[in-house]
Amino acid sequence: MHARTKGRLLAGAAVVAALAPAGGVASAARRAPSTAVGVGAREFRLTAYRVSVPAGIVRFNLANYGQDVHDLVVATAGGRRLARSVEVRPGGRTTLRLRLRPGSYRLVCDLADHAALGMHATIRVR
Amino acid sequence: MADWSEQHVRRLFWRAGFGATAEEAGVWAQRGRRATLDHVVDGPVEGRKLRGPAPRVDRRGLDPVNEWGDDVLWWLDQMLRTNYPLVERMTLFWHDHFATSDQDAPLMLRQNRMLRGHALGSFPALLRDVTHDPAMQLFLSLADSSKGAPNENYARELMELFTLGSGYGERDIRETARALTGFRSNWKDGRFGGIAFDREQHDGGVKRIFGRAGRFGVDDVIALVCDHPRHAPFLVAKLWSYFIAEPPSRETVRGLAATYRRSGLSIKPVVRAILEHPMLYRRLDAPDMVKWPVVYVAGAMRASRTFVTAGYPTWLLASMGQQLFHPPSVAGWDWGAAWLSSNSMKQRFTFGNHLIENGPAKVEKGSVKVTIGARGHYALAHAAVGSPQVSTHTREVLTHLAAGWFHDIPASWRAKAGWRAESLQRTLRHLLLTCPESQLC
Numbered sequence: 429m430h431a432r433t434k435g436r437l438l439a440g441a442a443v444v445a446a447l448a449p450a451g452g453v454a455s456a457a458r459r460a461p462s463t464a465v466g467v468g469a470r471e472f473r474l475t476a477y478r479v480s481v482p483a484g485i486v487r488f489n490l491a492n493y494g495q496d497v498h499d500l501v502v503a504t505a506g507g508r509r510l511a512r513s514v515e516v517r518p519g520g521r522t523t524l525r526l527r528l529r530p531g532s533y534r535l536v537c538d539l540a541d542h543a544a545l546g547m548h549a550t551i552r553v554r
Numbered sequence: 555m556a557d558w559s560e561q562h563v564r565r566l567f568w569r570a571g572f573g574a575t576a577e578e579a580g581v582w583a584q585r586g587r588r589a590t591l592d593h594v595v596d597g598p599v600e601g602r603k604l605r606g607p608a609p610r611v612d613r614r615g616l617d618p619v620n621e622w623g624d625d626v627l628w629w630l631d632q633m634l635r636t637n638y639p640l641v642e643r644m645t646l647f648w649h650d651h652f653a654t655s656d657q658d659a660p661l662m663l664r665q666n667r668m669l670r671g672h673a674l675g676s677f678p679a680l681l682r683d684v685t686h687d688p689a690m691q692l693f694l695s696l697a698d699s700s701k702g703a704p705n706e707n708y709a710r711e712l713m714e715l716f717t718l719g720s721g722y723g724e725r726d727i728r729e730t731a732r733a734l735t736g737f738r739s740n741w742k743d744g745r746f747g748g749i750a751f752d753r754e755q756h757d758g759g760v761k762r763i764f765g766r767a768g769r770f771g772v773d774d775v776i777a778l779v780c781d782h783p784r785h786a787p788f789l790v791a792k793l794w795s796y797f798i799a800e801p802p803s804r805e806t807v808r809g810l811a812a813t814y815r816r817s818g819l820s821i822k823p824v825v826r827a828i829l830e831h832p833m834l835y836r837r838l839d840a841p842d843m844v845k846w847p848v849v850y851v852a853g854a855m856r857a858s859r860t861f862v863t864a865g866y867p868t869w870l871l872a873s874m875g876q877q878l879f880h881p882p883s884v885a886g887w888d889w890g891a892a893w894l895s896s897n898s899m900k901q902r903f904t905f906g907n908h909l910i911e912n913g914p915a916k917v918e919k920g921s922v923k924v925t926i927g928a929r930g931h932y933a934l935a936h937a938a939v940g941s942p943q944v945s946t947h948t949r950e951v952l953t954h955l956a957a958g959w960f961h962d963i964p965a966s967w968r969a970k971a972g973w974r975a976e977s978l979q980r981t982l983r984h985l986l987l988t989c990p991e992s993q994l995c
């Protein structure tokens with residue numbers, strides 16, 4: 429378990445508990461037009477369920493299907509880090525929400541050597 | 555009791571689907587037993603269709619891949635709007651039987667479509683596609699099991715849980731694992747690129763399985779387990795227990811196994827034989843099967859003509875112990891009384907609250923008069939939740955409750971106490987949705 433802020437970040441919650449507040453959080457987030465991108469994390473792979481998204485607010489819905497703790501960092505193609513999620517324990521979820529301009533972005537897990545082991549992906553913003 | 559009554563229809567529609575409306579019960583009781591079974595098992599003559607409004611949550615359509623919980627809502631919506639509920643019930647059966655969990659949403663949804671496509675078809679064809687299914691292969695480490703390091707997980711569950719239950723040994727598992735080597739998963743920058751068969755990684759040597767020897771591969775393994783004498787009795791007994799609470803006799807299993815074999819291991823004829831069986835219609839006034847959480851939820855929503863307009867079913871189903879696409883283990887869910895733990899029951903009551911606040915079962919302000927009498931109040935509530943079958947006892951208790959509801963209000967005020975009539979309606983509707991007989995079918 430890791431410290432987290434407010435109720436928005438559901439990292440440590442059991443699946444059942446994580447689902448309950450998700451509706452409320454998501455409906456608030458959905459008021460501003462945004463695009464959801466499902467992301468699955470496991471050892472050692474990070475899979476984004478969309479190849480490209482329109483520019484604007486993007487919500488990365490991260491689910492940890494693995495046995496270890498993972499997180500999600502969004503960086504520019506050049507490697508500048510834009511946002512980092514909380515650490516998510518196995519079976520947990522969190523949402524990372526940020527505004528993205530057109531371009532190519534890197535998604536990685538920055539815990540230990542997970543990125544080098546394969547936990548990276550790219551997404552295009554058009 | 556008539557040979558084919560509304561009670562028979564209701565029993566069949568609950569066991570093979572998500573309940574019958576009052577209208578369906580009437581119509582199919584008239585048309586008779588044979589026509590009803592044809593309809594339920596073969597589907598409506600007009601073909602499989604979805605009816606009613608497409609789901610909308612927070613003023614958007616569903617995105618089952620990217621939005622959490624929308625996968626559950628998507629499948630629930632199929633259950634609510636289908637005109638061929640047995641296909642969804644059987645898809646649910648296979649989801650539990652070939653339980654797969656913790657895989658990426660696109661792969662889980664793809665598996666769900668595959669299971670639906672085979673729901674009532676050929677078992678060997680289903681098993682073949684399950685064996686090649688990416689979510690399953692990744693879940694049980696069949697993907698990337700190679701001749702140098704064969705992984706036994708899939709071979710073991712294939713025999714123990716999927717096809718036989720007994721009648722094999724450790725050696726059969728080891729040799730089967732060798733025969734199933736060679737699948738390789740492809741990934742590029744985190745994206746799934748399919749599963750390919752890599753001959754180089756396949757163990758092409760001679761294997762000995764169930765006493766037979768050969769250079770067996772995946773198709774041989776499917777044929778071997780399906781030909782095994784334990785397979786037919788194993789599968790028909792499991793199918794039986796999905797539809798009928800009391801265990802089948804030995805003769806019944808023998809008869810069903812013969813039906814299954816005669817059809818060339820086709821699922822539909824054996825399901826039909828179970829749905830026709832007199833045991834399914836025993837004690838029509840005393841239901842003894844616990845509704846699975848999703849059957850309970852979909853049934854109550856169908857009966858009250860409630861569609862998917864909010865996210866609450868997702869998290870309530872999870873708290874009731876059944877998160878679709880996330881079975882607890884490869885063995886699936888625990889059936890029966892395990893569904894009725896005290897916490898799970900509490901969530902079923904909570905669901906009743908949501909149902910009478912979201913959708914047609916909602917009590918609108920000014921919609922009820924105090925003066926319609928206790929029976930009138932009961933009848934109104936009963937119709938609003940879809941006229942479920944309830945015991946005489948429950949009906950009497952609820953009518954009695956209605957009769958005493960306004961006693962503290964002077965008679966001269968009652969005409970103006972609509973709000974009290976509304977609270978009575980909410981109470982009666984909730985109790986009808988959650989009473990003991992609503993949990994069983």
Ligand SMILES: [Cu+2]
Nearest residue numbers: 498537539542
């Ligand atoms: Cu990681």
